[in-house]
Amino acid sequence: xxxxxxxxxxxxxxxxxxxxxxxxxxxxxxxxxxxxxxxxxxxxxxxxxxxxxxxxxxxxxxxxxxxxxxxxxxxxxxxxxxxxxxxxxxxxxxxxxxxxxxxxxxxxxxxxxxxxxxxxxxxxxxxxxxxxxxxxxxxxxxxxxxxxxxxxxxxxxxxxxxxxxxxxxxxxxxxxxxxxxxxxxxxxxxxxxxxxxxxxxxxxxxxxxxxxxxxxxxxxxxxxxxxxxxxxxxxxxxxxxxxxxxxxxxxxxxxxxxxxxxxxxxxxxxxxxxxxxxxxxxxxxxxxxxxxxxxxxxxxxxxxxxxxxxxxxxxxxxxxxxxxxxxxxxxxxxxxxxxxxxxxxxxxxxxxxxxxxxxxxxxxxxxxxxxxxxxxxxxxxxxxxxxxxxxxxxxxxxxxxxxxxxxxxxxxxxxxxxxxxxxxxxxxxxxxxxxxxxxxxxxxxxxxxxxxxxxxxxxxxxxxxxxxxxxxxxxxxxxxxxxxxxxxxxxxxxxxxxxxxxxxxxxxxxxxxxxxxxxxxxxxxxxxxxxxxxxxxxxxxxxxxxxxxxxxxxxxxxxxxxxxxxxxxxxxxxxxxxxxxxxxxxxxxxxxxxxxxxxxxxxxxxxxxxxxxxxxxx
Numbered sequence: 001x002x003x004x005x006x007x008x009x010x011x012x013x014x015x016x017x018x019x020x021x022x023x024x025x026x027x028x029x030x031x032x033x034x035x036x037x038x039x040x041x042x043x044x045x046x047x048x049x050x051x052x053x054x055x056x057x058x059x060x061x062x063x064x065x066x067x068x069x070x071x072x073x074x075x076x077x078x079x080x081x082x083x084x085x086x087x088x089x090x091x092x093x094x095x096x097x098x099x100x101x102x103x104x105x106x107x108x109x110x111x112x113x114x115x116x117x118x119x120x121x122x123x124x125x126x127x128x129x130x131x132x133x134x135x136x137x138x139x140x141x142x143x144x145x146x147x148x149x150x151x152x153x154x155x156x157x158x159x160x161x162x163x164x165x166x167x168x169x170x171x172x173x174x175x176x177x178x179x180x181x182x183x184x185x186x187x188x189x190x191x192x193x194x195x196x197x198x199x200x201x202x203x204x205x206x207x208x209x210x211x212x213x214x215x216x217x218x219x220x221x222x223x224x225x226x227x228x229x230x231x232x233x234x235x236x237x238x239x240x241x242x243x244x245x246x247x248x249x250x251x252x253x254x255x256x257x258x259x260x261x262x263x264x265x266x267x268x269x270x271x272x273x274x275x276x277x278x279x280x281x282x283x284x285x286x287x288x289x290x291x292x293x294x295x296x297x298x299x300x301x302x303x304x305x306x307x308x309x310x311x312x313x314x315x316x317x318x319x320x321x322x323x324x325x326x327x328x329x330x331x332x333x334x335x336x337x338x339x340x341x342x343x344x345x346x347x348x349x350x351x352x353x354x355x356x357x358x359x360x361x362x363x364x365x366x367x368x369x370x371x372x373x374x375x376x377x378x379x380x381x382x383x384x385x386x387x388x389x390x391x392x393x394x395x396x397x398x399x400x401x402x403x404x405x406x407x408x409x410x411x412x413x414x415x416x417x418x419x420x421x422x423x424x425x426x427x428x429x430x431x432x433x434x435x436x437x438x439x440x441x442x443x444x445x446x447x448x449x450x451x452x453x454x455x456x457x458x459x460x461x462x463x464x465x466x467x468x469x470x471x472x473x474x475x476x477x478x479x480x481x482x483x484x485x486x487x488x489x490x491x492x493x494x495x496x497x498x499x500x501x502x503x504x505x506x507x508x509x510x511x512x513x514x515x516x517x518x519x520x521x522x523x524x525x526x527x528x529x530x531x532x533x534x535x536x537x538x539x540x541x542x543x544x545x546x547x548x549x550x551x552x553x554x555x556x557x558x559x560x561x562x563x564x565x566x567x568x569x570x571x572x573x574x575x576x577x578x579x580x581x582x583x584x585x586x587x588x589x590x591x592x593x594x595x596x597x598x599x600x601x602x603x604x605x606x607x608x609x610x611x612x613x614x615x616x617x618x
Contacts, residue, residue: 028113028122034094034188036102036507037550042252051099051594052256052603058242060606061262062587063283063617065274067455068483069235069267072216075194077152078491078525080216081484083238084265089223093123093142094191095253098594098602101317102507104191105253108137108224114187118178121187125172130247131197131224139168144198146176148213155525158514160193162186182546185509197222226258239264256590259605269482271457281584281618285600288580290457291356298582307614309585312578313598319367322501323573324451324465328531329493329521332440332447336396339568341425344418345468346571347409355460360574362406366561367504368575374558374565376403381555385543389559393535396566404565406572415468423472438473448475452495454486461499491525499573500529508557512541516564530569537563586611 033040048054064084072080075090094104094112106112109123129137146166149156162178163186169175176190200222201213211217220229224247227240240263248254266283268274275293278286279300288294294310302308326333326342333339348362365373378386378400386395398404409415423433431438431447438447449469451462459478466476481489489495502515513520518533520526540560547553564570579598588607593599611617 030111030113030124032111033103033105034112034191035100035104036185036188036509037100040103040105041100042097042105046252048252048255049097049099049594051590051592051599053590053605054256056256056259056590056603056605057608058259058605059261060586060608060611061264061617062260062285062601062604062606063264063266064285064601065278065283066265066267067269067271067274069269070238071218071235073218073221073229074213074216075221076149076156076196077214077216078154081487083232084267085227085238085240085263086221087225088227088240088263089221089225089229090194090196091223091225091248092192092194094188097253098597098599101505101596102188104188107248107253108142108195109191112187112191117181118184118186119181120175120177121190122169122173122175123191124170125174126248127172128247129224131200131222132228132243133200133222135197135199137195137197137224139170139172139174141198142166142174142193142195143168145196146193148196149193152214153525154523155514158520158523158526159189159510161519162510163190183510185507185545189510195224197224226254227263230262235267237264237266257602259603260601261606263601271455278582281615284586284617285581285583288582291359291576294359294580295357302584307585309583311581311583313581313593314578315576317370317506317596319365319370319372319504319506320501320575321363321366321368321504321570321572322499322575323363324497324499324571325501325529325569326497326571327493327495327529328533328569330496333496335429336568337425338429338431339571341422341429343568343571344407344422344425345472345474346407346465347415347418347468348406348574349409350415351461351464352574355464356574359576361576362574363572364404364406364565366502366564367508367557369577370504370506372504372506372508372554372557372561374404374561377401378559378562381552382559385540385556385559386562389536389539389543389563392539393537395536395563399562399566404562419468419472426472433473436473437475446475447473448477450477450479450496452479452481452486452489452498454481454483456480458499490529493522493531498529501570501573502527507553509545512544512560513538516560516569517541532564532567532569534563534567537567584617585614586617 032044066084070081070083072082075082075086091108093107093109095107096104108125108129110126111124112121114121125137131137143166150160162180163176164179165177167175178186201211203211205211205219218234226243226246228243230239230241232238242261275297298310326339328334352358352360367373407418409418426438430441432441439445462478469476515527516532516537518538520528521531521533540563543556544560547556586607587604589599589604
């Protein structure tokens with residue numbers, strides 16, 4: 001279940017969790033919110049979310065940055081590079097709070113209802129909901145948005161593949177029917193649907209040409225969210241302005257949010273230039289992804305004077321797996337022993353010491369470091385699920401006999417031992433040493449790997465790995481491409497190795513099919529980066545999706561985690577338990593921050609007193 005931004009919760013309805021309505025009920029049981037974790041925290045009629053300041057001042061400009069470029073304001077189609085920030089213009093049926101797991105409240109929809117078998121869901125639209133041109137948001141808009149999304153976007157088609165139909169079922173009601181029963185998450189993922197204005201996309205633009213949702217466009221689109229596009233320079237910047245008469249501004253979930261009058265994104269092709277622009281006050285806030293920069297690049301006068309603030313914001317209630325991902329669609333990566341051999345050549349401890357300034361910890365789970373992560377040996381319900389999954393397909397024996405651990409290189413001797421073990425594994429996988437090169441025993445073809453990346457920041461890491469691989473005769477090349485080419489190559493699965501991964505919520509579900517399911521392996525745009533096709537994995541994903549309670553979900557997720565780990569689909573990377581934020585000291589935020597997020601920029605605001613001390617933005 002992905003996290004989505006916070007907006008509107010309707011008033012005047014009773015509290016209910018995502019539980020079945022009474023059997024035989026003659027009328028729908030309308031809910032103001034739904035939760036996969038019991039009851040929603042916030043009852044109907046509450047004043048505002050706990051983590052906002054309802055008196056937060058409105059005003060000021062927030063300047064952000066983005067690496068890459070953009071050439072479209074179309075938020076739907078999988079072509080072109082859509083501009084950052086389009087989610088500020090558009091809204092969904094439902095929205096999440098930032099201090100609850102797997103809970104949604106009404107946004108465009110004011111209420112939701114579904115039968116006890118979860119075979120369908122009906123949304124009732126808020127009668128106040130309207131587009132920025134004053135036109136009401138209609139049930140027909142919702143149906144059109146859904147059908148257009150699944151027709152044009154492979155990602156959306158896969159995500160909503162269990163939705164059989166969407167139809168207007170009342171004056172302000174839309175009903176989605178599913179092709180299965182018992183999937184308690186389906187009502188929530190349908191609630192994440194972005195609703196677009198049919199009359200605008202099928203209308204005529206100011207140039208007299210009929211618009212088309214199938215094409216990229218730089219005409220600012222009509223939306224219903226808290227912001228609209230004010231100005232832009234193609235590929236360089238885009239500015240959003242707050243909608244002063246936004247229809248949802250007074251709803252409880254909107255109080256204390258969307259406080260900036262303007263939010264502006266500046267685009268940079270190179271991270272080095274982007275960093276220098278921040279230091280020169282070219283934009284306000286930078287999320288620093290590079291340990292070296294965090295340790296060494298912020299020693300400049302504005303920081304010493306307190307005009308720039310560095311803060312490490314703890315990451316809470318979110319799992320992650322990132323690492324080097326081999327593309328199993330290519331024959332050389334098919335053998336799991338070959339993939340494990342690659343893991344033995346990666347000297348994380350040396351890189352953490354010399355490149356990362358000791359800031360990182362190694363990832364040991366696809367749900368690191370949450371309660372969903374596996375550890376030790378499987379027992380109880382988890383073990384039973386694994387034995388059941390074995391009926392669908394083979395599971396590595398190590399799943400049952402060895403706790404998963406990454407290779408460790410505590411010193412030079414251990415590094416040499418790891419390379420020796422890598423050679424042994426390569427040999428078992430059909431690669432032999434010949435003339436100082438590792439070649440295929442069957443064809444004599446040298447083992448050459450290409451690491452694809454979209455910027456120079458990760459090159460120094462890849463170079464260290466390349467040096468290690470070269471010691472046993474493996475050639476690693478580093479291919480740096482621009483962001484557009486990188487996206488296109490990912491979409492078409494044209495790569496050997498990438499460094500990427502998956503963020504995980506505390507309530508995993510249907511998205512696991514999109515990440516790891518066999519059906520997504522060849523789907524354009526899906527995040528099954530490795531191209532996993534594994535019947536046992538598919539079976540365990542179903543156990544995650546259909547878990548009936550929290551204990552069952554934890555057991556199923558841990559079982560899935562073990563099978564993914566021991567198939568070595570990823571050479572695990574590293575993470576830090578916090579987000580690094582550098583900012584010019586012109587902003588404030590409520591205390592404490594919400595459980596699941598920094599709340600930035602949704603709940604933050606421009607602080608005029610701080611800005612006076614810091615100085616006007618350049």
